[in-house]
Amino acid sequence: MRDLVTRHPATVRGHLRDVRTLTGAHGPTFEAQLCDATGSVVLVFLGRRSIPGLASGVALEARGTPRAQRGRSEILNPLYELLAPPGDAEPTRQARDTKSEP
DSSP, rough: TTOOOTTEEEEEEEEEEEEEEEEEETEEEEEEEETTTTEEEEEETTTTTTTOOOOOOOEEEEEEEEEETTTEEEEESSSEEEEETTOOSSOOOEOOOOOOOO
């Protein structure tokens, strides 16, 4: 995470430390803090209150373009793949695309 460059596509891996839902004037936002040994990035899912499978402790890989916002690094609506739910020894390799089809 330490090597993320703003506005350059990236793939990151780690464990979710914290997840939360925010409600604002523009609707709900689901946020998940992805961490590794070098730092963290916040995965921001606009228009979502929750995402099945995304919970504290889950290992995942996310792809997207980081931006600096509110003093933190975040990726809006990333593509992600669950690697291992909490307590699982084997990766699940479930791919999920959060972008909807037109």
